[in-house]
Amino acid sequence: MSTAIPDRDGDGYLTDMNAWTPDVARAMAEADEYDLTDEKWDHILKAREYYDEFNVVPPIRKFSKYLGADKKAMFELWLTGPMKPITKYGGLPKPTGCV
Template sequence: MEIPQRDGDGYLIERDAWTPEIARAMADADGLALNEVKWTHITKAREYYEAFGVVPPIRKFAKYVEADQKEMFKLWMTGPMKPITKYGGLPKPTGCV
């Protein structure tokens, strides 16, 4: 599968190009496995963005998905919102450089 053009941080330049298949291809290309829990985070982040028009801060998102913030950091091995939004075809979270 051909991945649409991405910016220097790996985010899709054309957000409308996002599909679950493209998300998986991007994660594969980045050497990241998307398990069921990670996939749930991605779909919930997209749902949140649809409803509120913003990417939530991790604290608010952890509450939204009823997950422990520390566990999310462990699962993603980094600040979770960056990969969640990247593979979710969403804008970069504010505060992420």
């Protein structure tokens, strides 16, 4: 049985952050035909940890430092500004500023 996807806004973000679960994230990615590799999944979980600790979505510079990851490699992995899909599939608020 597949996981029902809660309501999302026009950009694909959950309208209720509390509706997020790992299964919801996987269902969203599948619906969007987006592959969540283990490395991407790790970034999503770390972003959720960061948000739980600081109550804010970090800019990519700060987040790559938090991960100890190379920012350029993150852009190559995600094929876009990393914070947009990380926050989208992580059930977090939309990032602001440079992402």
